[in-house]
């Protein structure tokens with residue numbers, strides 16, 4: 253699964269409301285391929301011994317259907333119900349709808365820089381690039397009177413401290429193994445912090461499991477009521493790098509469920525209901541197994 257094609261799919265989910273959106277939630281899941289989003293599991297990858305760890309039976313049982321329309325529903329049931337009917341969906345290359353990123357590198361930092369500044373910068377050519385010299389959308393909004401101190405970001409990957417320039421931006425960026433709650437954590441924050449410290453760390457110290465990023469972000473959404481929230485999930489990229497297709501699919505399905513949880517919360521809370529836009533996208537694709 254080499255990163256050959258750079259592909260973004262962009263989803264914009266909002267309820268049928270007439271007023272302008274006052275709040276935004278931006279969600280990314282790193283390196284998720286458009287192929288799975290629009291056609292479900294890919295049999296060429298599932299059948300490849302390099303990527304299935306002998307688990308192809310399990311992968312097929314959970315995710316296979318002959319019809320790609322049925323297949324994608326098995327992987328992303330919320331996408332292909334609520335988002336499909338209430339949102340706008342871009343990037344199905346099967347129909348020539350190409351949402352490409354403009355940077356030539358097709359990996360994470362340049363992709364996120366482009367998402368958050370609206371243009372590519374060829375000088376940003378490494379994932380270890382220093383703090384972003386550009387003002388991101390999040391920093392810009394945090395500098396507007398109506399959004400001041402109402403912006404927050406949660407990322408599984410520690411590079412978001414640099415990508416979003418946490419130091420200059422002056423809004424909180426909780427990344428990787430950062431603890432939440434400051435000097436007075438809530439009971440929930442205490443529990444998540446303790447679990448985060450003791451958790452399995454398959455990606456080393458640079459990236460935590462998505463479950464911690466998600467529950468921290470949800471707790472923040474419910475208790476701090478940010479007007480702008482960014483959540484970055486990372487497991488879709490990590491498991492793809494490891495060549496573990498079953499884990500990659502499971503991670504994608506989990507993100508779909510978490511987006512449903514976010515949507516359900518947003519649509520039951522008067523602060524957010526019918527005035528919050530949710531943008532869902534990815535920083536790059538990763539090509540096809542057959543192109544190796």
Ligand SMILES: [Zn+2]
Pocket residue numbers: 282283359360361363489535536
């Ligand atoms: Zn990436």
